[in-house]
Amino acid sequence: MTEPQFTLFTDYKSPYAFLAKDPAFALADELGIALIIRPFTLDIPNAFGNLDVRTEAQWRKVRYLYQDARRFANKRGLRILGPQKIFDSTIAAIGLLYAQREGCFRAYHDDVFRRFFRRVLDIEQPNLIMAALAQAGANTDGFADYLAGEGRDALNESNADGLGLGLFGVPSFVVDGELFWGHDRLDFVRERLIELAPTRL
Numbered sequence: 001m002t003e004p005q006f007t008l009f010t011d012y013k014s015p016y017a018f019l020a021k022d023p024a025f026a027l028a029d030e031l032g033i034a035l036i037i038r039p040f041t042l043d044i045p046n047a048f049g050n051l052d053v054r055t056e057a058q059w060r061k062v063r064y065l066y067q068d069a070r071r072f073a074n075k076r077g078l079r080i081l082g083p084q085k086i087f088d089s090t091i092a093a094i095g096l097l098y099a100q101r102e103g104c105f106r107a108y109h110d111d112v113f114r115r116f117f118r119r120v121l122d123i124e125q126p127n128l129i130m131a132a133l134a135q136a137g138a139n140t141d142g143f144a145d146y147l148a149g150e151g152r153d154a155l156n157e158s159n160a161d162g163l164g165l166g167l168f169g170v171p172s173f174v175v176d177g178e179l180f181w182g183h184d185r186l187d188f189v190r191e192r193l194i195e196l197a198p199t200r201l
Contacts, residue, residue, distance in 0.1 A: 003034070004176045004193055004196035005175070005176055006028060006193060007037075007038060007174040008020065008035060008036070008037050008038070008172070008173055008174075009158075009162050009173075010171055011039065011040055011089055012089045012092045012123055013042065014170045014171065015065075015080045015082075015117060016171055016182065016183045017170045017183070018078070018113045019073060019076075019078070019183040020183035020186070021110075021113060024173070024186065027190055031190075031193055031197070037096070037100075037109070038161070038162070039089075039094075039096050039159075040162040040172065041089050042169065066082045072183070078117075081117055087116075088124055090152075091124060091129050092112055092116075094129075094146065094155050095108065095112070095130075095133055096109065096112075097151055098133060098138065099133055099136060102139060103137075104137035104138050107136035108138070111136060165177070165179060166179050167181075168181070169181055171183050173189045175192045175193055180192075
């Protein structure tokens with residue numbers, strides 16, 4: 001039986017993507033199925049409005065979403081501090097792709113999420129992302145060129161693929177083309193993976 005394709009689209013500026021990270025890896029380990037991580041950069045102004053023009057309804061939604069994210073985080077001993085501006089996560093996302101190429105993805109991924117939501121990492125600064133890559137074990141000699149060219153093309157391709165699959169937010173899980181949105185949909189994801197590969201348990 002062919003192994004089902006299990007993909008997680010993620011974005012470093014999403015607290016819910018942060019919450020989905022470890023449970024997704026745990027599920028993949030439990031079932032013995034490879035987890036593919038791909039970046040998908042959210043358009044926050046389009047979804048929730050720019051900071052200076054948000055309606056009161058949009059502010060209520062944003063405040064509630066972060067409150068709810070902290071509830072989930074507190075249960076797991078995680079710390080989530082809301083970003084103080086709308087970040088562009090493009091550089092960090094290209095860093096994700098570079099870390100995968102360098103074979104140090106998990107160390108980079110864990111570190112960037114953790115420090116961003118503690119407000120100690122500016123994911124818009126290339127030098128800081130390069131430092132995170134180096135800390136994770138990457139050879140960063142080629143990162144500047146990758147960031148300016150191949151990496152942007154790869155990120156654009158990942159975003160386009162996500163849109164083609166129907167993505168509108170993260171975290172989004174895709175199991176053999178079927179979309180599941182939200183960190184709290186992992187039970188559905190697990191059920192679907194077992195349906196497709198019942199011999200895994």
